Amino acid sequence: MSMATSPHTLLQNRTTHRNPFPLTSQRASFKPASIKCATQVQSQPPPLTTQSQDRVFNFAAGPAILPENVLLRAQSELYNWRGSGMSVMEMSHRGKEFLSIIQKAESDLRSLLQIPPEYSVLFLQGGATTQFAAVPLNLCTPNDAVDYVVTGSWGDKAFKEAQKYCKPKVIWSGKSEKYTKIPSFHDLEQNPESGYLHICANETIHGVEFKDYPVPMNKNGVLVADMSSNFCSKPVDVSKFGVIYAGAQKNVGPSGVTIVIIRKDLVGKAQDVTPVMLDYKIHDENNSLYNTPPCYGIYMCGLVFEDLLEQGGLVEVEKKNKKKAEILYNAIDGSNGFYKSPVEKYVRSLMNVPFTLEKSELEAEFIKEAAKEKMIQLKGHRSVGGMRASIYNAMPLAGVEKLVAFMKDFQTRHA
Numbered sequence: 584m585s586m587a588t589s590p591h592t593l594l595q596n597r598t599t600h601r602n603p604f605p606l607t608s609q610r611a612s613f614k615p616a617s618i619k620c621a622t623q624v625q626s627q628p629p630p631l632t633t634q635s636q637d638r639v640f641n642f643a644a645g646p647a648i649l650p651e652n653v654l655l656r657a658q659s660e661l662y663n664w665r666g667s668g669m670s671v672m673e674m675s676h677r678g679k680e681f682l683s684i685i686q687k688a689e690s691d692l693r694s695l696l697q698i699p700p701e702y703s704v705l706f707l708q709g710g711a712t713t714q715f716a717a718v719p720l721n722l723c724t725p726n727d728a729v730d731y732v733v734t735g736s737w738g739d740k741a742f743k744e745a746q747k748y749c750k751p752k753v754i755w756s757g758k759s760e761k762y763t764k765i766p767s768f769h770d771l772e773q774n775p776e777s778g779y780l781h782i783c784a785n786e787t788i789h790g791v792e793f794k795d796y797p798v799p800m801n802k803n804g805v806l807v808a809d810m811s812s813n814f815c816s817k818p819v820d821v822s823k824f825g826v827i828y829a830g831a832q833k834n835v836g837p838s839g840v841t842i843v844i845i846r847k848d849l850v851g852k853a854q855d856v857t858p859v860m861l862d863y864k865i866h867d868e869n870n871s872l873y874n875t876p877p878c879y880g881i882y883m884c885g886l887v888f889e890d891l892l893e894q895g896g897l898v899e900v901e902k903k904n905k906k907k908a909e910i911l912y913n914a915i916d917g918s919n920g921f922y923k924s925p926v927e928k929y930v931r932s933l934m935n936v937p938f939t940l941e942k943s944e945l946e947a948e949f950i951k952e953a954a955k956e957k958m959i960q961l962k963g964h965r966s967v968g969g970m971r972a973s974i975y976n977a978m979p980l981a982g983v984e985k986l987v988a989f990m991k992d993f994q995t996r997h998a
């Protein structure tokens with residue numbers, strides 16, 4: 584099967600006219616003679632299309648595909664950011680250039696998610712896993728009860744980490760049904776004395792996504808959500824949450840940046856033992872610049888936020904994501920059982936689509952053949968097996984269409 588549409592030709596036009604800093608303008612200040620380098624310096628910059636021909640449709644769960652125009656923009660700015668004479672990687676995090684980058688990233692994220700002013704936005708490190716500890720350390724005392732709804736492996740990990748810092752209780756778990764469901768919110772027995780209610784908004788491994796959110800019935804009215812794998816994939820009413828946290832490396836940037844959105848009245852209550860790097864107050868007071876932040880990652884997130892705004896914001900982004908997911912789930916459901924989605928229809932993730940083959944012995948062949956067609960990282964998580972297609976914001980429709988065409992062709996040949 585040949586690649587019907589390159590994901591990259593689709594984006595080139597957009598890139599070319601949107602990139603305000605073409606490589607050629609940077610090269611004007613480029614002095615090859617002053618650089619001592621074993622390899623010869625090219626007299627002409629490589630055309631922006633060179634890499635594109637070689638790129639694949641990457642269905643990885645994270646680190647994951649990034650928008651091609653963002654990568655090309657970063658490439659064009661890598662050597663000399665906007666005439667500053669240096670790369671973002673070389674800048675002082677306290678210099679005016681980087682301050683403008685982080686402030687714009689925050690302001691664009693606020694616009695995208697319409698984050699109310701009574702919420703702080705923090706750009707942190709340590710991944711979402713660090714937040715599994717930071718959340719209980721900041722929001723409760725060691726003796727406080729807190730509620731966890733566990734709809735997959737990540738929620739389970741968050742619960743286990745919280746056991747070290749407070750008294751969490753799993754008030755609902757989908758484990759016995761292999762994490763294929765989300766409970767009815769009426770069935771949740773929330774503890775009114777609990778410090779917070781924790782959910783994982785999208786379980787990356789099991790492909791289970793909350794389509795709506797439970798109202799927290801606890802003493803502070805605090806709902807906490809791990810949104811790592813569906814962050815900025817659709818509009819979210821931030822005011823329903825006390826804390827939202829997300830690792831960037833699925834939808835909004837490279838690994839190394841973790842974003843925390845927190846209601847301001849919840850800041851400043853950290854347990855005494857809380858390490859300084861996990862204390863939201865320290866980061867809030869210092870505008871995420873208490874220590875050296877992941878500068879380049881924040882810059883990349885900023886480019887992604889700009890791109891999402893240019894696409895028309897999260898309402899438009901969600902429409903595209905729904906369309907991609909619909910095509911893929913329809914192909915699975917319409918395969919007469921050749922492919923199967925284990926997840927209950929009403930909570931199927933728009934971002935991570937796990938599926939199995941009726942003839943499981945064909946799974947390795949499926950993955951091998953797909954890789955030959957430049958569709959990679961389709962193997963399911965090692966804990967669940969099968970296949971998983973992660974179709975984050977940056978996955979073009981053409982990528983999903985190509986996967987679906989391949990699935991149909993594979994079925995015809997192997998049914």
Ligand SMILES: Cc1ncc(COP(=O)(O)O)c(C=O)c1O
Binds near residue numbers: 645709710712788
């Ligand atoms: C939903 C969810 N939460 C938490 C994590 C852990 O993130 P990190 O590796 O950034 O610590 C992941 C990673 O895939 C995830 O998908």
